[in-house]
Amino acid sequence: MRRSPPSFLPSLRLSHRSVTSLVPRTNPVRSPLSSLPSYPAATTPLGPSHNPYAIRTMSSNSSSAAAAANHNPSAAKSASLKPLDPVEGAKRAAAYAAVDNHVKPQHTVIGIGSGSTVPYVVERIAQQGEAVNAKRWFVPTGFQSRELIIDAGLKLGDVDSFPFIDVTIDGADEVDNALNCIKGGGACHLREKVLAEAAKEFVVVADYRKNGSLLGSKWAQGVPVEVAPFAYAKVLQNLKRLGSTNPQLRMGKAKAGPVVTDNGNFCIDAPFPETYMRDPSDLLVRIKLITGVVEVGLFCGICKSAYFGNEDGTITIKSVDGKVQEGLAFDVNTPALK
Ligand SMILES: O=C(CO)[C@H](O)[C@H](O)COP(=O)(O)O
Numbered sequence: 001m002r003r004s005p006p007s008f009l010p011s012l013r014l015s016h017r018s019v020t021s022l023v024p025r026t027n028p029v030r031s032p033l034s035s036l037p038s039y040p041a042a043t044t045p046l047g048p049s050h051n052p053y054a055i056r057t058m059s060s061n062s063s064s065a066a067a068a069a070n071h072n073p074s075a076a077k078s079a080s081l082k083p084l085d086p087v088e089g090a091k092r093a094a095a096y097a098a099v100d101n102h103v104k105p106q107h108t109v110i111g112i113g114s115g116s117t118v119p120y121v122v123e124r125i126a127q128q129g130e131a132v133n134a135k136r137w138f139v140p141t142g143f144q145s146r147e148l149i150i151d152a153g154l155k156l157g158d159v160d161s162f163p164f165i166d167v168t169i170d171g172a173d174e175v176d177n178a179l180n181c182i183k184g185g186g187a188c189h190l191r192e193k194v195l196a197e198a199a200k201e202f203v204v205v206a207d208y209r210k211n212g213s214l215l216g217s218k219w220a221q222g223v224p225v226e227v228a229p230f231a232y233a234k235v236l237q238n239l240k241r242l243g244s245t246n247p248q249l250r251m252g253k254a255k256a257g258p259v260v261t262d263n264g265n266f267c268i269d270a271p272f273p274e275t276y277m278r279d280p281s282d283l284l285v286r287i288k289l290i291t292g293v294v295e296v297g298l299f300c301g302i303c304k305s306a307y308f309g310n311e312d313g314t315i316t317i318k319s320v321d322g323k324v325q326e327g328l329a330f331d332v333n334t335p336a337l338k
Contacts, residue, residue: 080333081332081333086311087207087209089309089313090207090208090308090309090310090311091116091117091120091205091206091207091309092120092123092309092332093309093310093313093314093315093330093332094117094120094205094206094207094307094308094309094315095117095118095120095121095123095124095169095205095307095309096120096124096330096332096336097307097315097317097328097330098121098169098203098205098305098307099121099124099125099128099169099336100124100334100336100337101305102167102169102201102203102305103124103125103128103167103169104337105128105132105337105338106166107136107166107167108135108136108137108166109136109137109139109157109162109164109165109166110125110136110137110138110139110165110166110167110168110169111138111139111141111159111165111167111168111169111170111195111196111198111199111202112138112139112140112141112145112148112149112168112169112170113141113145113168113169113170113171113188113192113195114141114142114144114145114170114171114186114188114192115144115170115171115185115186115188116171117171117205117206117207118144118145118148118169118170118171118205119148120205121169121205122145122148122149122152122154123152124336125138125152125154125336126152126153126154127335127336128336128337128338129336129338131338132338133154133155134155136154136155137155137156137157137161137162138154138155138156138157139157139158139159139162139165139168139195139198140156140191141170141188141191141192141195142186142188142191142192142262143262144186144188145188159191159194159195159198162198163198164198164200165195165198165199165200166199166200166201167199167200167201167202167203168195168196168198168199168201168202168203169203169204169205170183170192170195170196170202170203170204170205171183171204171205171206171210172204172206172210172299172303172306173185173210173219173224173297174210174212174215174216174217174218174219175204175206175210175211175212175303175306175308175318176212176213176214176215176280177213177318177322177324178320178322179204179303179304179305179306179318179319179320180215180280180281180298180299180300180301180303181204181215181298181299181302181303181306182215182216182219182223182224182297182298182299183224183297183298183299184223184224184225184226184267184297185219185224185297187224187226187250187259187261187262187267188261188262189224189226189295189296189297189299190226190261190263190265190294190295191262191263192299193295193299193302196299196302196303197302201304201305202302202303202304203303203304203305203306203307204303204305204306204307205306205307206306206307206308206309207308207309208308208309208310208311208316210308211306211308211316211318214274214277214278215277215280215298216271216272216274216277217277220271221269221271222244222247222248222268222269222270222271222272223244223269223270223271223272223283223287223296223297223298224250224267224268224269224270224296224297225239225247225267225268225269225270225287225293225295225296225297226261226263226265226266226267226293226294226295226296226297227265227266227267227268227292227293227294228265228266228292228294229258229260229264229265229266230292231291231292232249232258232266232268232292234291234292235268235290235291235292235293236249236268238290238291238292239268239270239287239290242286242287242290243272243273243276244270244271244272245271245272245273246271247268247269247270247271248268248269249266249267249268250266250267250268250269263294265294270287280298280300281298281300281301283298284296284298284300303320304319304320305317305318305319305320306318310327312327313329313330314326314327314328314329314330315328315330316328
């Protein structure tokens with residue numbers, strides 16, 4: 001269940017945008033974080049069968065310790081979280097560790113990225129408790145993270161109200177050793193890059209499949225390129241001319257026609273040969289200079305730390321200074337820092 005509007009409401013000066021986050025919504029079952037484990041999938045409008053970013057557990061037992069911990073953070077002290085399959089478990093471990101290390105009580109503006117790892121970020125932040133979260137604003141990178149923020153009962157901000165962000169945490173499709181990233185697997189990379197650049201610290205969370213050394217070796221479908229719809233055919237042509245092998249307009253999965261981004265644009269996936277991927281900053285500039293391109297899913301020189309959950313339950317942390325810490329033990333049942 002969503003919590004009631006907090007008692008600090010009258011003392012805050014709220015923008016019209018922000019107020020919506022404090023008004024209880026009529027549908028109580030939108031969140032993969034709080035309520036979904038308690039409802040059969042068939043009755044959830046955006047439940048696991050519809051929402052690719054819903055958190056998936058190994059069993060459908062509704063009385064999970066995770067749900068209990070989400071509703072009552074103190075429950076996390078006495079009950080263990082439900083085990084997840086290795087990939088989901090890796091996402092959760094990475095997200096929890098990153099939140100514990102980078103989302104501190106003094107942080108009041110937090111950017112929330114997109115994808116299937118980010119729900120665990122929001123889950124861990126919610127576990128930090130109402131007292132600390134009441135002082136914070138959360139800025140989303142798109143529709144999905146906006147819903148996550150609202151459904152977790154957190155205060156929704158916008159980047160035009162908060163152009164300076166303390167920390168943004170986001171997923172990635174692939175990260176190299178210099179912490180360059182491919183992003184945009186969910187076609188959210190324009191807003192994701194704005195929030196990454198607006199943040200004092202940009203932290204990436206991902207499972208082990210995203211931990212690479214040469215961009216494009218693990219994420220083979222190409223560099224996501226957001227384009228103005230009317231220009232897509234010309235951009236496809238120019239991407240080929242630039243050297244992309246078979247760039248494709250991204251098509252919807254359960255809709256006829258192209259994927260339309262949160263900004264009303266199209267998305268092209270442009271694979272490039274290894275020689276191009278060896279210098280992602282150079283490739284980024286070349287693609288961005290094509291007229292009609294709105295943003296490129298290459299994030300170069302922005303990320304400060306990347307957290308990867310591993311199959312064996314450990315985590316790996318790569319830092320921008322080149323330091324790599326591997327095989328770190330992390331217990332997701334440790335209560336969140338308050
Ligand atoms: O860039 C993104 C969306 O545009 C996502 O952050 C990226 O696709 C990673 O997603 P996931 O956490 O599901 O692996």
